[in-house]
Amino acid sequence: MSVRVVARIRPLLKHEISSDTIVHTDSTSGESSGKSVPRPNVVRIPNPRNGAESFAFQFNSVYDQSCTQQDIFDSEVAPTVKHLFSGYDVTLFAYGVTGTGKTHTMRGGKSLAERGVIPRLLSSIYRRCRKIEKDSEGATELHVAMSYYEIYNDRVYDLFQSPDKRTAAGLPIRDNGGKTIVCGLTERPCTTLKEFEKLYDEANINRSTSATKLNAHSSRSHAILCVKLTQTTGDRTLVSTASAIDLAGSEDNRRTDNNKERMVESGSINKSLFVLAQCVEAISKKQSRIPYRESKMTRILSLGQNDGLTVMFLNLAPVRSYHLDTLSSLNFANRTKKIEVNEIENEPMFRTTNTKATHSLPGPSINRQPL
Ligand code: ADP
Numbered sequence: 001m002s003v004r005v006v007a008r009i010r011p012l013l014k015h016e017i018s019s020d021t022i023v024h025t026d027s028t029s030g031e032s033s034g035k036s037v038p039r040p041n042v043v044r045i046p047n048p049r050n051g052a053e054s055f056a057f058q059f060n061s062v063y064d065q066s067c068t069q070q071d072i073f074d075s076e077v078a079p080t081v082k083h084l085f086s087g088y089d090v091t092l093f094a095y096g097v098t099g100t101g102k103t104h105t106m107r108g109g110k111s112l113a114e115r116g117v118i119p120r121l122l123s124s125i126y127r128r129c130r131k132i133e134k135d136s137e138g139a140t141e142l143h144v145a146m147s148y149y150e151i152y153n154d155r156v157y158d159l160f161q162s163p164d165k166r167t168a169a170g171l172p173i174r175d176n177g178g179k180t181i182v183c184g185l186t187e188r189p190c191t192t193l194k195e196f197e198k199l200y201d202e203a204n205i206n207r208s209t210s211a212t213k214l215n216a217h218s219s220r221s222h223a224i225l226c227v228k229l230t231q232t233t234g235d236r237t238l239v240s241t242a243s244a245i246d247l248a249g250s251e252d253n254r255r256t257d258n259n260k261e262r263m264v265e266s267g268s269i270n271k272s273l274f275v276l277a278q279c280v281e282a283i284s285k286k287q288s289r290i291p292y293r294e295s296k297m298t299r300i301l302s303l304g305q306n307d308g309l310t311v312m313f314l315n316l317a318p319v320r321s322y323h324l325d326t327l328s329s330l331n332f333a334n335r336t337k338k339i340e341v342n343e344i345e346n347e348p349m350f351r352t353t354n355t356k357a358t359h360s361l362p363g364p365s366i367n368r369q370p371l
């Protein structure tokens with residue numbers, strides 16, 4: 001199991017045009033040695049308590065406002081497709097405060113250029129299926145099926161089931177030979193991108209309806225799409241799953257609303273996100289114990305239990321109104337790697353000869369293995 005943590009800073013929205021941009025990108029090799037500019041892998045943000053200081057967080061990769069949907073797919077997702085076809089599971093998370101671009105990253109907009117990770121992933125899967133079928137002259141059969149569910153208040157709801165047919169208790173989960181399965185979850189075959197998109201859009205309508213019914217915004221549930229790929233050649237069958245997860249908003253709901261329902265929601269959101277952070281950290285440090293059983297989401301995804309790949313997108317808004325939430329997102333994803341440096345105008349931040357810098361960056365960040 002390996003995990004990449006990738007930060008993505010969204011552009012300013014229309015109503016933010018006049019706001020301060022306080023979140024910036026940088027790279028550890030501040031002094032570019034050659035002609036090529038080093039790729040950003042550091043996010044900088046001011047210390048809210050002391051404007052003279054900034055915090056720096058190192059990730060596997062960092063994307064700024066100028067990055068396109070295509071850039072994200074090409075650099076972070078396309079390399080995982082090969083692994084999926086080799087029989088490994090792939091898990092893609094979007095983590096962040098509501099309004100930072102999780103849904104934009106995962107689902108994206110309607111136009112071709114704005115399509116997010118999910119439609120691009122499916123498109124790439126189908127393209128590869130066609131190629132394998134052709135190259136094997138039909139000897140390898142490929143089958144794609146999807147399930148789509150949400151976890152709200154630690155309960156699992158099938159997004160293929162219309163909201164009025166669901167029971168409040170949600171679907172039961174069960175252990176099945178060491179793997180956790182959701183009982184009664186609908187699985188729909190989808191053989192073309194068009195078919196997938198139709199089913200996906202239908203299920204997304206169920207998501208928003210149920211959110212209204214439960215008197216909760218969809219930002220309080222985790223939406224989990226699972227794409228199961230089955231490859232059969234003779235009597236050999238290889239099954240692997242790509243999961244794409246639009247997580248519940250990571251903001252502290254208690255700050256804005258204090259009613260009982262919100263407390264229950266934020267309690268279960270906080271717990272599952274906390275366990276997720278622990279799993280990500282344990283996997284990245286190659287620890288033998290991954291606490292995946294401690295929340296329903298990490299348990300169902302069996303996070304850390306196989307040789308799969310995980311990519312976590314950390315979505316960030318660049319403006320001051322998100323300052324504290326942004327810091328807490330950065331801390332969530334990179335708790336052990338916070339570095340404090342003095343703010344130095346127009347100077348590369350991590351120049352070791354610079355006497356003003358209080359610390360230099362420590363060693364490698366979370367699992368720097370290339371995919
Ligand atoms: P979240 O799902 O985290 O609540 P959204 O994906 O809904 O956030 O994004 C909030 C708003 O910002 C939306 O209007 C979305 O279109 C816009 N947005 C987010 N990321 C980008 C981006 N990279 N480029 C352009 N617009 C973006």
Ligand code: MG
Nearest residue numbers: 102103104219
């Ligand atoms: Mg969203």
